[in-house]
Amino acid sequence: MLFLTALLPILGVFIFLFFFKQTTLRAGIFSYVLTILITLLYPGFHLAPEHIILSSIKGILIAFIAAYVLFFGIFLFHLMNSIGGIQSIASSISQATNDRILQVMTLVIGLSPLLESTSGFGIAFMVVTPIFVALGFAPRKAILLGLISLLAVPWGALATGTVIGGELVRTPLRNLGVGTAIISIPVFLYFLVVAVLIAGGVDALKSKWKEIILLSAIFSIAIVFFNAFVSVELAGVLSSLITTGIGFLLMKLKKSKSIDSYDNTVINISLWKAVSPYIILTIFIFLTRLFPPFREFLLSYGVISLPSLSFSMALLYSPGFWLFVTCLLAIFIFKIPKNFITQSLKKTIIHWVPFIISTSAFIGISEIMAEAGMTTLLANVSAAIFGTSFFLISPFIGAIGGFLTGSNTGSNAMFIKLQTQTALQVGVSDEVISFAQNASSSHATMASPARVALGTTLCGIKSQENILLKKISLIVLGAILLIIFVLMCWIYWMG
Secondary structure, eight states, rough: HHHHHHHHHHHHHHHHIIIIIOOOHHHHHHHHHHHHHHOOOOOGGOHHHHHHHHHHHHHHEEEHHHHHHHHHHHHHHHHHTTHHHHHHHHHHHHHSSSSSHHHHHHHHIIHHHHHHHHHHHHHHHHHHHHHHTTTTOOOHHHHHHHHHHHHTTTGHHHHHHEEEEEEEHTHHHEEEHHHHHHHHHHHHHHHHHHHHHHHHHHOOOOOSSHHHHHHHHHHHHHHHHHHTOOHHHHHHHHHHHHHHHHHHHHHHHHHHOOOOSSSSOOOOHHHHHHHHHHHHHHHHHHHHHHOOOHHHHHHHEEEEEEEEGGGEETTTTTTTHHHHHHHHHHHTTTTOHHHHHHHHHHHHHHHHHHHHHHHHHHHHHHHHHHHHHHHHHHHHHHHHHHGHHHHHHHHHHHHHHHHSSHHHHHHHHHHHHHHHHHHHHHHHHHHHHHHHHHHHHHHGGGHHHHOOOOOOOTTTTTTGHHHHHHHHHHHHHHHHHHHHHHHHHHHHHOO
């Protein structure tokens, strides 16, 4: 009975999402209320009201770390989209060659990861899916390609989900970033192979195998390198910029131009000008991470410090501040009209408010469960049931979180503490398990029912939602099995 009660907050998310058909936002709020009721009414997990309040405040503060970055990431996207910057980049890809498979690969492992790394929230999916339709793909294929292109979610919105995961379990951010990247290497190749199969079948796979290996290898090597030696927050941006550049180079070597593959009648921005805000953002964060005097200055001023809650945040050092500066520069560079700025701000708030509420709820659930001893009990029982074989189911737990919430941040908030505590109980490296949690939850977000529903709405094929959900779920299952294989090898190698 005690175990089932401890499991209720997690089961509540399932019940509210799939039985009562609630949104992720409502499921998070209802499950948060359920968790509070358990700690108030059930003697085995009783908490005083002040402890519940403190845990909830801590959840809000941790959520703010992600929300600060995400707000300006989404705002930058809407600013660029309002003046045709995103369409300009897409048009440049489509006009560079009439080779649709090469276009698909550049979009899947180049442009989409770039947009996701700077904006997050699955916005890249909403951008590239209509592009795939414009390139001539049927809506069902376009949606699948758009979902698969969300392969850089661990570094979405400048790695906010990964940052939150590291904060929750006190794992060094660099370690979590590098570990997630290494575990994801075969997954990147797998997703690119699947994308080519969807776009052109086995014949396309046979003809483009060299390009597939080249682009996936460049992206993988770059993202491991940048996580290890530059910045976890910048890893997705830099890797996707490099991979997009290689994609353009391959198109140029093909010397096969396309004029009509994409409607660019409203595009009058050069490619370099369109990507300039992302380059500026990269330079800013480079300086903050690699120039010690500047870094120390930013870490010394504008710091929110709450020792009683074990919380500290340097506002000027955060990528959120530099996204804000980049937004201001983009407004100046492109001379964006006031009404465009206002519209972009309104759209940003519409996307951002549900995120901050739902994420605060999920992290609040996690903090209250930990304070009440629920997480410890679940970890002990899981350890007793699975023993050292726990690492075989750990990626599935992470994937369930990503599937349910459609968010790496939400999944880490729900499960990363449980995962690492169970790992310690069974004698498996808790750090390696945190890598698996972060990677599996991120890659499973592409199969989130809410995201699939959004795709079918965008493309006007709501009747095919269940078919697409099954297909993308099978694709994600393949990725999770790959993660388990890498995890087995890693743990075996570590002894």
